[in-house]
Amino acid sequence: MSDDVKILTARWGKKDSHTLASYRADGGYAALEKALSMAPAAIVDEVKASNLRGRGGAGFATGMKWTFLPKDVRPRYLCVNADESEPGTFKDRYIIENDPHMLIEGIAITCFALDIHLAYVYIRGEFPRQAAVLEAALAEARAAGIIGKRLYGKADFDLEVHVHRGAGAYICGEESALMESLEGKKGYPRLKPPFPAVVGLWGKPTIINNVETLANVPWIVKNGGAAFAALGTGKSGGTRLFGVSGNVKRPGIYEKPVHYNLKRLILEDCGGTASGRPIQAVIPGGSSSPVLRGDEIDVSLEFDAIKAAGTMSGSGGVIVMDDSVCMVRVLSRVAKFYAEESCGQCTPCREGTPWMEALCEKIESGHGVPGDADKLLDMANHIGGFTICALGDAASMPVQSFVKKFKADFERHIAEHRCPHGDAAWGVSQDSRDAVIGGMRS
Amino acid sequence: MPGDWKDLPKDLVARFDALLAPVLQRYPPDRKEAAMLPALRLGQELFGYAGPAVQGLCADRLGTSAARAEEVASFYVMFHTHPNGRHLVEVCTNVSCCLAGADRMFRDLRKRLGLAEGGTTADGRITVREVECLGSCGTAPAVLLDEKEMIERVTPEKLAKIVEGLP
Ligand SMILES: Cc1cc2nc3c(=O)[nH]c(=O)nc-3n(C[C@H](O)[C@H](O)[C@H](O)COP(=O)(O)O)c2cc1C
Ligand code: FES
Numbered sequence: 001m002s003d004d005v006k007i008l009t010a011r012w013g014k015k016d017s018h019t020l021a022s023y024r025a026d027g028g029y030a031a032l033e034k035a036l037s038m039a040p041a042a043i044v045d046e047v048k049a050s051n052l053r054g055r056g057g058a059g060f061a062t063g064m065k066w067t068f069l070p071k072d073v074r075p076r077y078l079c080v081n082a083d084e085s086e087p088g089t090f091k092d093r094y095i096i097e098n099d100p101h102m103l104i105e106g107i108a109i110t111c112f113a114l115d116i117h118l119a120y121v122y123i124r125g126e127f128p129r130q131a132a133v134l135e136a137a138l139a140e141a142r143a144a145g146i147i148g149k150r151l152y153g154k155a156d157f158d159l160e161v162h163v164h165r166g167a168g169a170y171i172c173g174e175e176s177a178l179m180e181s182l183e184g185k186k187g188y189p190r191l192k193p194p195f196p197a198v199v200g201l202w203g204k205p206t207i208i209n210n211v212e213t214l215a216n217v218p219w220i221v222k223n224g225g226a227a228f229a230a231l232g233t234g235k236s237g238g239t240r241l242f243g244v245s246g247n248v249k250r251p252g253i254y255e256k257p258v259h260y261n262l263k264r265l266i267l268e269d270c271g272g273t274a275s276g277r278p279i280q281a282v283i284p285g286g287s288s289s290p291v292l293r294g295d296e297i298d299v300s301l302e303f304d305a306i307k308a309a310g311t312m313s314g315s316g317g318v319i320v321m322d323d324s325v326c327m328v329r330v331l332s333r334v335a336k337f338y339a340e341e342s343c344g345q346c347t348p349c350r351e352g353t354p355w356m357e358a359l360c361e362k363i364e365s366g367h368g369v370p371g372d373a374d375k376l377l378d379m380a381n382h383i384g385g386f387t388i389c390a391l392g393d394a395a396s397m398p399v400q401s402f403v404k405k406f407k408a409d410f411e412r413h414i415a416e417h418r419c420p421h422g423d424a425a426w427g428v429s430q431d432s433r434d435a436v437i438g439g440m441r442s
Numbered sequence: 443m444p445g446d447w448k449d450l451p452k453d454l455v456a457r458f459d460a461l462l463a464p465v466l467q468r469y470p471p472d473r474k475e476a477a478m479l480p481a482l483r484l485g486q487e488l489f490g491y492a493g494p495a496v497q498g499l500c501a502d503r504l505g506t507s508a509a510r511a512e513e514v515a516s517f518y519v520m521f522h523t524h525p526n527g528r529h530l531v532e533v534c535t536n537v538s539c540c541l542a543g544a545d546r547m548f549r550d551l552r553k554r555l556g557l558a559e560g561g562t563t564a565d566g567r568i569t570v571r572e573v574e575c576l577g578s579c580g581t582a583p584a585v586l587l588d589e590k591e592m593i594e595r596v597t598p599e600k601l602a603k604i605v606e607g608l609p
Contacts, residue, residue, distance in 0.1 A: 087536045087575035118470075125483075125520045126576055128590050162468040167479050167518035170574065184478030184504070186517035202473060245538035245579035252580045287537060287575075317579065319538055333537055337574055343517075430543035432595040435580040 009438030031218035049225030051237030056210030068197035083173035088317030100137035106214035189389035252436035259302035285314025288394030290401035338395035445494030538579035
């Protein structure tokens with residue numbers, strides 16, 4: 001049963017799974033050894049054949065991205081995106097906590113395949129424990145001669161991997177802002193093109209991939225690209241970590257095939273809503289992905305399929321809301337996030353996101369006037385697509401989708417001059433619940 | 443001159459330099475400025491906050507301008523350009539945490555500490571603020587204590603106890 005294949009979570013919860021000894025006992029670093037016996041181009045070909053697509057949010061084909069590096073410019077760098085700041089997303093941290101050597105092996109193979117000798121893992125500042133786990137694993141790998149002067153003992157290939165901690169800024173998850181931050185600056189995104197693969201860190205060709213993306217690479221090398229592709233469908237291969245939170249009985253991290261059904265994930269795996277009430281809404285891929293109504297969730301989470309349904313599986317962060325939650329309250333909070341996190345570089349985003357927040361708040365508090373919902377839509381329509389980076393789109397998409405799909409809720413707030421939910425705007429069951437983290441209970 | 447790094451305690455500056463040296467090894471020798479985030483963090487840990495003196499020290503050691511250091515220190519929420527209370531309690535109030543009761547919990551906490559708008563208690567013991575998603579949405583609600591310890595699945599009672607126990 002392909003539904004049961006576990007690539008990333010297979011070792012989670014095992015005693016000392018984060019140590020080199022444990023990783024090796026389970027066959028760890030065999031893929032690196034195999035990779036070193038292959039031609040670098042053959043590794044890239046396997047990744048291309050695997051249909052691995054970026055798990056950071058955009059779902060870009062990983063193998064294809066790797067081919068964008070110009071042939072003759074050196075040095076090249078690798079940046080590993082462990083910023084994990086998109087609301088609703090909480091997966092990369094568990095890879096680092098439970099199996100950091102799997103990530104290190106993925107980094108090492110990627111660097112060998114792409115002739116990269118220096119890699120940075122950019123990890124959000126709020127993850128000090130995860131940063132320490134990763135530092136310890138890197139130290140083990142260095143001491144064991146896996147990375148360092150000779151990559152796995154190979155005489156003519158050196159690789160150094162460093163951890164670079166962020167300091168609290170969502171925008172630094174955006175790839176060009178990440179590089180600015182790594183260069184020691186504030187996180188202002190760069191205009192693209194040129195893309196990082198051509199002009200990246202310190203002006204040199206740079207590949208940026210998400211933690212989960214790279215953690216799949218050892219499995220692909222070991223089992224072949226075709227086997228990985230076969231786990232998925234169409235142009236998307238493999239499994240994914242879906243993080244489910246909100247009003248569900250069993251929140252947590254579920255490793256499922258990329259094209260798993262959203263409704264099945266929520267109803268069967270997570271046990272449905274905790275309250276037993278109907279599902280009102282689902283944010284399927286982090287807070288920037290357009291919201292789905294409860295009657296729209298019978299969809300495949302595969303990148304292209306869910307795009308056809310008008311939304312995206314983004315970072316794999318699924319947020320579930322039952323019918324007791326106030327949609328205007330939720331949108332207000334989402335709008336506040338983007339207003340807070342806009343870096344301030346582009347006028348439409350810097351000025352527009354606080355306007356959207358203020359107008360949401362005005363409607364939520366019962367001070368809205370007829371026409372405000374349309375005004376909100378109009379604002380969103382003038383931000384998305386008009387900014388240097390995709391934060392503008394990320395801020396607009398929730399507003400556009402919430403207003404369209406839950407218009408009656410906005411109108412009701414305006415007509416009744418109050419929030420119909422009163423003090424229970426965040427729902428009737430605001431409890432913390434046991435989480436299932438890749439099979440473990442937490 | 444107030445805020446001049448040369449007025450910082452000499453022994454602590456020596457510690458700063460000793461701790462910064464291995465960090466600089468992580469970046470190409472001609473790219474010292476890349477260490478701005480770790481340097482500011484280090485300065486903040488040693489001197490209490492990342493004000494003008496720490497910014498000046500970082501700029502000096504990394505060969506860049508104090509203006510550049512200030513720009514960075516004021517951009518990131520984990521750098522504090524002004525002193526905080528002895529402890530920093532950060533409550534995530536993003537969507538998944540609020541669906542698990544964070545909104546109420548944050549309100550309770552402020553009430554208990556007499557801080558209607560957040561901020562620092564009169565005795566300088568605790569600073570409270572609301573923060574964005576902490577990457578613990580499955581184990582919501584989440585609180586970050588002193589930017590070091592992530593407390594997950596917090597309840598109002600548990601949080602009250604933790605806060606009470608802070609020296
Ligand atoms: C505002 C914004 C925030 C982002 N945050 C993250 C993040 O926290 N983690 C991440 O991996 N990608 C994030 N991304 C996506 C990255 O820009 C980039 O596409 C990704 O790291 C590429 O890796 P992948 O192809 O392996 O997914 C963000 C993008 C935007 C526009
Ligand atoms: S919403 Fe609070 S940790 Fe994600």
